[in-house]
Amino acid sequence: xxxxxxxxxxxxxxxxxxxxxxxxxxxxxxxxxxxxxxxxxxxxxxxxxxxxxxxxxxxxxxxxxxxxxxxxxxxxxxxxxxxxxxxxxxxxxxxxxxxxxxxxxxxxxxxxxxxxxxxxxxxxxxxxxxxxxxxxxxxxxxxxxxxxxxxxxxxxxxxxxxxxxxxxxxxxxxxxxxxxxxxxxxxxxxxxxxxxxxxxxxxxxxxxxxxxxxxxxxxxxxxxxxxxxxxxxxxxxxxxxxxxxxxxxxxxxxxxxxxxxxxxxxxxxxxxxxxxxxxxxxxxxxxxxxxxxxxxxxxxxxxxxxxxxxxxxxxxxxxxxxxxxxxxxxxxxxxxxxxxxxxxxxxxxxxxxxxxxxxxxxxxxxxxxxxxxxx
Numbered sequence: 001x002x003x004x005x006x007x008x009x010x011x012x013x014x015x016x017x018x019x020x021x022x023x024x025x026x027x028x029x030x031x032x033x034x035x036x037x038x039x040x041x042x043x044x045x046x047x048x049x050x051x052x053x054x055x056x057x058x059x060x061x062x063x064x065x066x067x068x069x070x071x072x073x074x075x076x077x078x079x080x081x082x083x084x085x086x087x088x089x090x091x092x093x094x095x096x097x098x099x100x101x102x103x104x105x106x107x108x109x110x111x112x113x114x115x116x117x118x119x120x121x122x123x124x125x126x127x128x129x130x131x132x133x134x135x136x137x138x139x140x141x142x143x144x145x146x147x148x149x150x151x152x153x154x155x156x157x158x159x160x161x162x163x164x165x166x167x168x169x170x171x172x173x174x175x176x177x178x179x180x181x182x183x184x185x186x187x188x189x190x191x192x193x194x195x196x197x198x199x200x201x202x203x204x205x206x207x208x209x210x211x212x213x214x215x216x217x218x219x220x221x222x223x224x225x226x227x228x229x230x231x232x233x234x235x236x237x238x239x240x241x242x243x244x245x246x247x248x249x250x251x252x253x254x255x256x257x258x259x260x261x262x263x264x265x266x267x268x269x270x271x272x273x274x275x276x277x278x279x280x281x282x283x284x285x286x287x288x289x290x291x292x293x294x295x296x297x298x299x300x301x302x303x304x305x306x307x308x309x310x311x312x313x314x315x316x317x318x319x320x321x322x323x324x325x326x327x328x329x330x331x332x333x334x335x336x337x338x339x340x341x342x343x344x345x346x347x348x349x350x351x352x353x354x355x356x357x358x359x360x361x362x363x364x365x366x367x368x369x370x371x372x373x374x375x
Contacts, residue, residue, distance in 0.1 A: 010038070027039055036055040039120065121243075138237065151300070181330075200354070264284060293371055
C-alpha cells in the first residue's frame with residue numbers, strides 16, 4: 001500500500017471530473033513505484049461506485065499529453081474490439097478512462113500536476129508475485145493477447161512516453177555517465193557491481209542489432225509486463241484487463257516477454273537483501289512460454305523472435321540491474337526507496353538472476369523448442 005497521504009488539492013481535482021454522487025472516501029491505493037494512486041468512493045441513491053485517481057509523475061513522464069493520447073487511443077481500440085466480440089456486458093474487462101468535464105483525458109491542478117481517472121474494475125484483483133505456473137501462464141496469455149489486440153491500432157505510431165525506455169545501449173551509457181560522475185560518492189563501494197555491468201556490455205546491443213538488420217519487428221508493446229499489471233477475476237482467476245498503460249509505446253515483443261521472465265519466473269522479490277535467494281525457476285519459465293506462444297501473438301512471432309525468448313529475460317534483467325545501479329550512484333532520484341540501500345539490493349538481485357539465466361540458456365531453448373513443436 002502506498003504511504004502517500006491524500007493531497008490537499010484532491011477535492012478540487014475530483015470536481016473537474018463528472019462523477020455521479022457524493023465523494024465519501026479516498027485513500028492511497030496500490031504498490032506502484034512511480035505514480036500516486038488513490039481509490040475514491042462516490043455514493044448516490046443508486047449505491048456506491050469506485051474510481052481510480054492517479055497523479056502522473058511528470059518528472060519521469062515528461063510528455064503527459066502524449067502519454068494520455070496513447071492511453072485514450074489504446075483503451076478505446078480495445079473497448080471497441082471487446083464490445084464487437086463479446087457485447088456490452090464485457091465492458092468490465094476493459095480499462096475505461098473517465099474524461100474530464102471539458103472532454104480532456106486529464107486535468108492539471110493548481111501546482112501543475114497531471115491527474116486522470118479510471119473506472120474501478122470490480123470483481124477482480126491483482127497479485128504482486130507469481131506463485132504458481134497457472135498464474136504465470138495466465139499473465140503471459142494476457143500480455144500476448146494484448147499485443148495482438150493492438151496489432152491493427154490505427155492513427156500512426158504511438159508517442160514514446162519515455163524515450164529509449166528499453167534501448168539498452170542508452171541505459172548502459174547512462175550507467176557509464178553515472179559511474180564517471182559518482183555524484184554522491186558511492187562508486188567505490190559498488191565496484192564489483194560496476195565491473196559485472198561492464199563485463200556484459202555486449203548484451204546491450206544484441207536485440208538492437210537484430211532490429212537494425214530487420215530480423216525482428218517493432219510493434220506496440222506494454223513494456224512493463226509484471227503480473228500486477230494484469231487484473232484477475234476474483235472467482236475464475238482468469239484475465240479481466242491489462243492495466244498500467246503509461247509505458248505503452250513502440251517496442252519489441254521480446255522486451256515484454258523478457259520482463260515477464262524477470263518478474264514472473266524468478267525465485268524471490270527484486271529487492272530481497274540476500275541475492276543468493278534469486279534464481280530462475282524453470283517450471284515458471286515453461287508456463288510463460290506456453291501462455292505466450294499459445295496466445296494470438298504466438299502465431300505472428302518469427303523464428304528469430306522465438307529463438308531469443310530466453311535471452312530476452314536475461315537482457316531485461318540486466319537492463320533493470322544497471323538502471324537500479326545507476327540510480328543508486330545518482331543518489332536515488334528515480335525509483336521510490338524505503339531505505340538507503342534499496343536500489344543496491346535491487347541491483348544485486350538482478351545481477352544474480354542474470355547469472356542464473358545465463359547458465360540456463362540451453363535449458364530455456366529446449367523448452368521453447370518443445371512448446372513450439374520444433375525438432
